[in-house]
Amino acid sequence: MPIWYAMAVLLLCLGALPARAAEVADLVLTNGRVWTGVPQQPWVEAMAVAKGRILKTGSREAIGKLTGRKTQIIDLGGRMAAPGFNDAHIHFLGGALDLAIVDLNGTTSLAQIQRRVAEYARAHPERAWIEGVGWQYSALPGGRLPTRADLDAIEAKRPVFLRSYDGHTVWVNSRALEIAKITPQTRAEGFGEIVRDPVSGEATGVLKESAVGLVRRHIPEPTREEQLVALRAGMKLAASLGITSIQNAGGSAESFALYEELLRRGELTVRTSVALSVGPQTTDAELTEFARIHERYKNHPMLRAGAAKLLIDGVIETHTAAMLTPYSDKPDTRGEPAYSAEVFNQLALRAHKAGLQLYTHAIGDRAVRIALDGYEYVKNIAQPADPRFRIEHIEVVAPQDIPRFARLGVIASMEPIHADPGTVEVWSRAVGPERTERAFAWADLAAGGARLVFSSDWPAAISLDPLRGLHSAVNRRTLEGTPPGGWVARQRVDLQRALRAYTAEGAYASFEENFKGRIAPGMAADLVVFSQDLFTIDPLQIGSTKVVLTVFDGKVIYRDAERFANGGEASRNPKERLLQSM
Numbered sequence: 001m002p003i004w005y006a007m008a009v010l011l012l013c014l015g016a017l018p019a020r021a022a023e024v025a026d027l028v029l030t031n032g033r034v035w036t037g038v039p040q041q042p043w044v045e046a047m048a049v050a051k052g053r054i055l056k057t058g059s060r061e062a063i064g065k066l067t068g069r070k071t072q073i074i075d076l077g078g079r080m081a082a083p084g085f086n087d088a089h090i091h092f093l094g095g096a097l098d099l100a101i102v103d104l105n106g107t108t109s110l111a112q113i114q115r116r117v118a119e120y121a122r123a124h125p126e127r128a129w130i131e132g133v134g135w136q137y138s139a140l141p142g143g144r145l146p147t148r149a150d151l152d153a154i155e156a157k158r159p160v161f162l163r164s165y166d167g168h169t170v171w172v173n174s175r176a177l178e179i180a181k182i183t184p185q186t187r188a189e190g191f192g193e194i195v196r197d198p199v200s201g202e203a204t205g206v207l208k209e210s211a212v213g214l215v216r217r218h219i220p221e222p223t224r225e226e227q228l229v230a231l232r233a234g235m236k237l238a239a240s241l242g243i244t245s246i247q248n249a250g251g252s253a254e255s256f257a258l259y260e261e262l263l264r265r266g267e268l269t270v271r272t273s274v275a276l277s278v279g280p281q282t283t284d285a286e287l288t289e290f291a292r293i294h295e296r297y298k299n300h301p302m303l304r305a306g307a308a309k310l311l312i313d314g315v316i317e318t319h320t321a322a323m324l325t326p327y328s329d330k331p332d333t334r335g336e337p338a339y340s341a342e343v344f345n346q347l348a349l350r351a352h353k354a355g356l357q358l359y360t361h362a363i364g365d366r367a368v369r370i371a372l373d374g375y376e377y378v379k380n381i382a383q384p385a386d387p388r389f390r391i392e393h394i395e396v397v398a399p400q401d402i403p404r405f406a407r408l409g410v411i412a413s414m415e416p417i418h419a420d421p422g423t424v425e426v427w428s429r430a431v432g433p434e435r436t437e438r439a440f441a442w443a444d445l446a447a448g449g450a451r452l453v454f455s456s457d458w459p460a461a462i463s464l465d466p467l468r469g470l471h472s473a474v475n476r477r478t479l480e481g482t483p484p485g486g487w488v489a490r491q492r493v494d495l496q497r498a499l500r501a502y503t504a505e506g507a508y509a510s511f512e513e514n515f516k517g518r519i520a521p522g523m524a525a526d527l528v529v530f531s532q533d534l535f536t537i538d539p540l541q542i543g544s545t546k547v548v549l550t551v552f553d554g555k556v557i558y559r560d561a562e563r564f565a566n567g568g569e570a571s572r573n574p575k576e577r578l579l580q581s582m
């Protein structure tokens, strides 16, 4: 044959082959109610996945045409699916390590807390320290602070170290105070407090903020291998909850290296970003080192290091959040910021100039204002094109500051689970009735044009489960439905918005909205299937809904064998083969 003809045929084949290959799916999920997060087409029945990406979405018939000999088919049996959850503010390594210590989440009385600690201590004679996490301020009788005597009664020999659910306060026994050599003369450095008996001056056993470090530094650090083991356990838990992306609100080059190791071994089953914890003591060299990691992993589909995490204040429950006016139950204080606005501005500018996105922890309305002012300052000086500055938590915000979020393009990153009405008694007393009307003001912020992003702040939360977060966002009621009218019900958001805040908006918050967070052609094939349809059930059932299947990067990483035994109900299409084993 003529050479030009042969070449033309070859070119045609080369052109045609990849196109045809791309039209066959590795995985098809069909016969479902798939919420895509795409406004133009919010619901589809089926989707095809190839090479970890979504190939096509549409009707069962249309997607059925993309099945080949090797295609895995999962019949969703009419169940609801959605993009995988993105937990946009988390401390994943800490949470993962916590899986091996006393879990105090859900305890509502001192006796319950004591029982759990005693049981754990008995079961773990090998542990030199008894560590726990998750106690709530409201569990103590009359809302009083706990004491070392409460713990000495159950464990006097070994040191006990129990972190509050928000991570800002620690409760220890006498042995721990003794090991840390805390006496009436010991001073807490920086932003913190050793709570003392007003008469004797003795430490009561409660340490706030930086004072926690006085005891913590005596607890042996986990080894690198222990950290990797913990992260694997954490990823397993995340997969079972439908979480396919996490954004660490704090970290270091060292903690980043752990995820790098998991990535290298092919074990990373959650897309991860890490923010560098930054404070006035952070050196330019540290910022530059982290920015270099950021450059190396820029646009990486699995792992990123693009942000800096700053912190302005503490928490409301211990009166360490910085408020514009005094606390209602402690009128002599309004909480002080960790550092001045001027120091914050310079720190934010330095981190921004290093090339890092900014996250700032700001809980009180004064802290939120300092953060907004600081971001405005950085914007005016550096004129960034698309900085996506973030403020984290925003538990109280002044009404006049709400429109500034939209104006400055600042993302409101918040945790619906923190507004679970079962945990807000001490909080409400501290801020008083007038400010409580603006508690966790999701609806006001959304109405003011702010982009809402949701997360758990795990382990500083009563639950990592995004469905618990959605439940709180939509209902402002506990799992049991209290209070009946909802706690500050005006600040509820609808399910669509709450789901977006847990998916597409989370992707936007890490500059990945064109890659993940929606179920659409070309997007990462990360998705979650639920035991029931969140849109048709009583909204009070959202929190008890279970994840039955999680797909990450086109592969099944979690399946609830009981609720989703054979990949769903029998297919109505005889040509579709059921996936029997995943």
Ligand SMILES: [Zn+2]
Pocket (backbone or CB within 6 Å): 089, 090, 091, 249, 457, 460
């Ligand atoms: Zn946090």
